[in-house]
Amino acid sequence: MQEQTGSYRNFEVHSSNKVFYNRDMQYRPFGKLDWQASALGFGAMRMPTVDNDPAHIDEEPAREMMRTAIDQGVNYVDTAFPYHREVGESFVGRALQDGYRQKVKLATKLPIWKVEQQSDFFRFLNIQLQRLDTEHIDFYLIHALDAERWEKTKRLRIMEAAERAQAEELIGHIGFSFHDEYSVFEQILHEYGGWEFCQIQYNFMDTEYQAGRRGLREASARGLAVIVMEPLKGGQIAAEPPQKVKPVLKQLGAERRTNGHVDLALKWVWDHPEVSLVLSGMSSMEQVQQNLASANESAALTFSTETHILFEQMREMYDSLRKVNCTGCGYCTPCPSGVNIPRVLRLYNDLYMYDDQQQPRRVYNYVLDAEERADQCTECGVCEEACPQHISIIESLKAAHALLSDTNPAEGSR
Ligand SMILES: NC(=O)c1ccc[n+]([C@@H]2O[C@H](COP(=O)([O-])OP(=O)(O)OC[C@H]3O[C@@H](n4cnc5c(N)ncnc54)[C@H](OP(=O)(O)O)[C@@H]3O)[C@@H](O)[C@H]2O)c1
Ligand code: SF4
Ligand code: SF4
Numbered sequence: 001m002q003e004q005t006g007s008y009r010n011f012e013v014h015s016s017n018k019v020f021y022n023r024d025m026q027y028r029p030f031g032k033l034d035w036q037a038s039a040l041g042f043g044a045m046r047m048p049t050v051d052n053d054p055a056h057i058d059e060e061p062a063r064e065m066m067r068t069a070i071d072q073g074v075n076y077v078d079t080a081f082p083y084h085r086e087v088g089e090s091f092v093g094r095a096l097q098d099g100y101r102q103k104v105k106l107a108t109k110l111p112i113w114k115v116e117q118q119s120d121f122f123r124f125l126n127i128q129l130q131r132l133d134t135e136h137i138d139f140y141l142i143h144a145l146d147a148e149r150w151e152k153t154k155r156l157r158i159m160e161a162a163e164r165a166q167a168e169e170l171i172g173h174i175g176f177s178f179h180d181e182y183s184v185f186e187q188i189l190h191e192y193g194g195w196e197f198c199q200i201q202y203n204f205m206d207t208e209y210q211a212g213r214r215g216l217r218e219a220s221a222r223g224l225a226v227i228v229m230e231p232l233k234g235g236q237i238a239a240e241p242p243q244k245v246k247p248v249l250k251q252l253g254a255e256r257r258t259n260g261h262v263d264l265a266l267k268w269v270w271d272h273p274e275v276s277l278v279l280s281g282m283s284s285m286e287q288v289q290q291n292l293a294s295a296n297e298s299a300a301l302t303f304s305t306e307t308h309i310l311f312e313q314m315r316e317m318y319d320s321l322r323k324v325n326c327t328g329c330g331y332c333t334p335c336p337s338g339v340n341i342p343r344v345l346r347l348y349n350d351l352y353m354y355d356d357q358q359q360p361r362r363v364y365n366y367v368l369d370a371e372e373r374a375d376q377c378t379e380c381g382v383c384e385e386a387c388p389q390h391i392s393i394i395e396s397l398k399a400a401h402a403l404l405s406d407t408n409p410a411e412g413s414r
Contacts, residue, residue, distance in 0.1 A: 024073070025038050025039065025073025025295060025296055026038070026298050027073075030225040031220075031223055031224050037075065037276050038074045038295065039298040040278055040295035041074060041277045042069050042076065043280055043281035044077060044078060044083060044092050044281070045079070045281045045330075047088070057088070057091045059095075061284075064285065066092075066096075068288055069288050070103050070104055072292050073292075076104060076107065076277055077104050078199075079106075079132075080108055080109040081128060082331070089128055089131035090131045092106075096132075096133075097133070101133075105172075106134060106138050106139070110125070110140065110158070112142050112149045112152065112158070113149065117156060118156050118161050121161035121162065122161065122165070125137075125170060125171070129170065136172065138172040138173065139173050141199060142175075145177065150184065150191075159192055162194075173197060175195055175196055175198050175199065179201065182211060185215045186218060189222060196224060199227040201230040202228045202229075202275070203237065204237070205233050205236075205237060216272060219274075220274035226275055227277045228269050228278045228279065230327055231266055231279070234327030236318075236326075236328070238261070238262045241261050242321055242354055243355060252310050252311075266280070266298070267297070267303075268303065271299070271301060271303045272300065275300075278295070321352050321353045323352045325389050326391060327389060331386045332383035332386045335383055336378075337376045337378050338372060340368060340372035341393060341397070344364070344374045344401075345391075347368075347404055348396065365405065365406040374398065374404075375401050377397050377398075381394070
């Protein structure tokens with residue numbers, strides 16, 4: 001099917017039916033900058049951890065993953081102040097020792113929600129330079145802007161501080177990452193002329209969500225480099241595909257490789273010429289190797305109309321199955337009452353996505369600690385303020401507990 005749809009330009013199928021892939025990293029223009037970014041960037045938000053503790057990165061395999069990616073041509077590493085409960089930047093600083101810092105552009109972000117006055121900009125930047133063990137951050141973003149945070153950014157004249165830091169060569173290029181509606185995205189682009197790049201959530205499920213396709217095109221038309229985050233919707237579309245979706249994946253030729261559905265989803269993003277770089281938050285060496293292989297074959301404008309229609313069908317199917325739009329980003333954690341919000345919401349979705357309803361219930365009741373379950377929620381609301389997807393977490397947790405808990409009479413009534 002792939003040859004018929006023209007989905008893949010960069011591979012050859014031999015008579016033995018063996019597929020040979022390109023082995024070299026692809027590089028793409030980066031907005032107006034005189035620099036080319038590797039098609040794949042390394043997102044350091046989902047590193048392997050010890051005992052599932054986000055604050056305890058399993059340093060050796062994590063470092064190997066990052067260095068392997070760099071050795072194979074990745075030239076952009078993305079981190080942020082809060083990642084891995086604020087130990088992520090220090091880990092990245094250590095992982096980029098032994099000459100790796102010089103091989104990549106390094107990006108991190110201002111935690112604008114923690115900023116109370118203009119001078120906080122330099123307070124955070126200095127901490128970050130120290131944690132990252134570097135004198136210069138190549139790409140500095142205002143993190144997770146939405147309408148409210150943008151108003152704060154303007155009120156506290158944060159962009160002036162950013163420009164001062166740029167003049168002092170503490171940071172290279174100024175950008176923002178974004179989680180809100182398109183109109184807010186347009187406003188942010190419009191109201192500050194100094195943006196050189198932006199980072200948006202984009203994948204075949206999110207074409208009309210947040211900045212979406214319109215935002216991608218608008219930013220690119222203004223000369224900004226566009227970095228895509230959550231290309232696999234935080235892993236949601238990398239999970240085992242639901243039965244309903246499988247025939248479409250077959251038509252797309254996904255069965256050609258073990259992770260065919262992931263490969264296709266990433267290539268769908270690269271097919272957009274406006275995309276400069278795709279960040280994936282890989283959590284194992286296998287994922288790094290697979291995504292590098294996909295990046296090596298990536299290209300723009302190779303998908304046919306038929307292929308795009310099949311992706312549309314797949315989006316509609318996922319939309320009809322999914323209950324909550326959680327990307328598992330963990331921004332809502334830690335919950336002061338200990339609820340494992342991303343895990344519970346994932347299990348809640350699993351109930352609707354897959355035929356085996358006992359499995360999510362088993363995990364909820366027997367794998368998750370009692371303290372992590374949804375009924376521990378005291379409805380304090382802290383998580384909802386932090387959620388970039390603006391999910392009604394409290395209500396979703398109640399619904400999840402009603403369906404997942406063994407002790408609940410609603411169990412089995414979905
Ligand atoms: N600025 C912001 O507001 C913001 C927000 C979100 C992300 N980001 C940045 O953008 C980066 C990318 O976003 P993301 O981490 O959400 O990317 P993503 O690629 O959509 O999701 C990453 C997850 O997808 C799964 N995955 C990746 N490659 C896979 C493969 N080959 N096979 C199977 N599963 C695979 C893994 O899930 P499992 O771990 O479940 O296996 C992994 O943790 C982040 O790491 C972070 O640096 C920024
Ligand atoms: S509302 Fe509930 S789940 Fe959210 S942070 Fe508060 S206690 Fe935790
Ligand atoms: S509920 Fe929101 S903040 Fe929490 S993991 Fe899901 S998308 Fe991220």
